[in-house]
Amino acid sequence: MGIYHITYSKELKEVYLYFDAKCNFSCHGCITDHHPEDCHVKGPQARKSSTLSVKELISYLKTLSFKRALFMGKEPTVDTEFLPLARLLKKEFLSYNILLTNGYELVREMVIDEVCVSIKAITKVTFKDFTGRDHPERVLNNFAKYYSVSCLKLRAESVLIPGYIGQKEIAKIAKFISSIDSKIPYRIDAYMPFGEKDKFRRPSIEEMQEAKRVAEKYLENVSILHYGCKVKYGVERVY
Ligand code: SF4
Numbered sequence: 001m002g003i004y005h006i007t008y009s010k011e012l013k014e015v016y017l018y019f020d021a022k023c024n025f026s027c028h029g030c031i032t033d034h035h036p037e038d039c040h041v042k043g044p045q046a047r048k049s050s051t052l053s054v055k056e057l058i059s060y061l062k063t064l065s066f067k068r069a070l071f072m073g074k075e076p077t078v079d080t081e082f083l084p085l086a087r088l089l090k091k092e093f094l095s096y097n098i099l100l101t102n103g104y105e106l107v108r109e110m111v112i113d114e115v116c117v118s119i120k121a122i123t124k125v126t127f128k129d130f131t132g133r134d135h136p137e138r139v140l141n142n143f144a145k146y147y148s149v150s151c152l153k154l155r156a157e158s159v160l161i162p163g164y165i166g167q168k169e170i171a172k173i174a175k176f177i178s179s180i181d182s183k184i185p186y187r188i189d190a191y192m193p194f195g196e197k198d199k200f201r202r203p204s205i206e207e208m209q210e211a212k213r214v215a216e217k218y219l220e221n222v223s224i225l226h227y228g229c230k231v232k233y234g235v236e237r238v239y
Helices: 054-061 082-093 124-131 136-147 167-180 205-216
Strands: 003-009 014-019 068-073 096-101 114-118 153-160 186-190 222-225
Touching (some): 003 054, 003 068, 136 167, 153 167, 167 186
Parallel strands (some): 014 068, 068 096, 096 114, 114 153, 186 222
């Protein structure tokens, strides 16, 4: 449990905190298993064996000028250090706190300013097969609950996996989000295969653009992220 990796964007004044706790999902090709560090940092990927103490973390953060803290990594909501740290950062640094989550657990604390829920799938059999968990409606219900919290900013993400979580599933997810509010921002990420042995492939840019068009039938603010996108702001490794 705790933070095993930190990166920082000077331009965006953002710090990215990677949590180590074992995730409550077991997604095929889990990005943090295969890319444990920020994929914008150059060099080989390796998860650090030790996590930081609160004292060590604070000493790193004190050297940075940041306004926003992003809680990410495996699944912050199952890490016992996540909420105490969010509270501490809010108190000591007045940070704008952003949680990246799979949505299976609900965080009710007011120390979080923004939540990005990764909606993996809506179709029951696909959700079970991909995440290893039942009840996709639990994620959807939590998403709706986040929306009902005033002053909490909400957005959503999904991963496009050709032939598996494809255009049809993206349409279902977009339709669900629009049933709550068609203005909620939605980003579709391209699946990153973990190697030649992966049974799934990376989507083409055309497939990503098609997924965007599909989602835009329901939503007003759709973006895509794929290997062809230019990185606007660099990040540096802090730990
Ligand atoms: S929810 Fe994220 S961290 Fe958890 S298994 Fe899936 S991809 Fe990995």
